[in-house]
Amino acid sequence: MSARAETLSQPVNFYRPGDYVRSGDMRSPEYVQMSTAAAITLGLLPGAMHRTACTHCLNLLVTYAEGCRANCSYCGLARHREEERAYADRNFIRVDWPTVRYDDVIERVRHGTDHGAFERMCISMITHPESGDDTITLLDRWVAEVPEVPVSILSNPTTMTYADLEDLRQRGADIFTVALDAVTPDIFERTRGKTVQSPHRWDTYWQAIEWAAEIYGPEKFGAHLICGMGETERDMLEVCQRIRDLGGHNHMFAFFPERGSLMEDWDPVPRDHWRRVQLGRFLIDYAGVRAQDMRFDDAGRVTDFGLDRRELDALIDSGKPFRTSGCPGRSDEEVSACNRPYGDSSPADILSFPFALDARDVRVVRRQMAGEAVGTFDHDADN
Secondary structure: OOHHHHHHHOOOOEEOOOOOOOOOOOOOOOEEEEOHHHHHHOOOOOOOEOOEOOOOEEEEEOOOOOOOOOOOOOOOOOHHHHHOOOHHHOOEOOEOOOEEEHHHHHHHHHOOOOOOOOOEEEEEOOOOOOHHHHHHHHHHHHHHHOOOOOEEEEEOHHHOOHHHHHHHHHOOOOEEEEEEEOOOHHHHHHHHOHHHOOOOOHHHHHHHHHHHHHHHOOOOEEEEEEEOOOOOHHHHHHHHHHHHHHOOEEEEEEOOOOOOOOOOOOOOOOHHHHHHHHHHHHHHHHOOOOHHHOEEOOOOOEEEOOOOHHHHHHHHHHOHHHEOOOOEOOOOOOOEOOOOOOOOOOOOOOOOEOOOOOHHHHHHHHHHHOOOOOOOOOHHHHO
């Protein structure tokens, strides 16, 4: 065994949530948290992902013992959980986020521990006074040492200026995203504004999206949107259109109650609502259809997608509209590198598909769109 291989095989300084050890000194920029899927892909955790071998985006999260200072009602990282569990033990987007030394992450990717799986790296900021400077440190090191893997920034507009967005672009971030999440001012205020003692503001987030459009340019910025927090399908698709008109893309998430969040007792997004919004978002982002071309009923549900039936059926049969949406990889811009395996749901009832749909999957999706209560892997329903 070579000396380099021996080095890579040594245990890393690694904290797995639930180990109940002190992790207060594991803070960015020396340490980062990563998604469970990324940890599996890097060989740091055992495990397998149903019908997909890996995640194609290395999702990293800045981390501090003090945690995020925001208090978004649907988020597992929210400030209100301080008495319940330490920050490093909190789940986020349904999964644990183990903590690892950034040196080890870079070393493993540089020497192929991911077997070439990662097509993108994303640095996720949180609301913390050190988050901005540490994001720059992480970005600079990545661009210098792993230049072949492009970088996205999942930003915190509450603490950022126009100059900050310019600086990140000049340092090598090629995509900038904003987690708008809530798609109406009222829902935004109720879930992440003053109502829940959180610092975020609707106007601040939209200002950051507009800055990103100007600084990063078309196809190089986007927004995260969460479907199922009280908005109508029309509300969601009109925001998708607004972002697309600026030149950006919409990264869709299905609301699934986060354990320990203030919204943990809410129901997940209804399947028919979710599938119609997935399809509408895809048509707006990639098929040239406008929200204004669509028709909606009095409850804001889509009744006509504004596309010829044969063309619409062909797109549905392709399965692409129902795959996880996010920043693109190196090949197909319509397929996300950020496939977030099972971040929105369990493999037993998939909402966002992290793999290509087969004909059986599409049949189930069609039945869900029609309002039938069918689970993704309900074998009897497909017979």
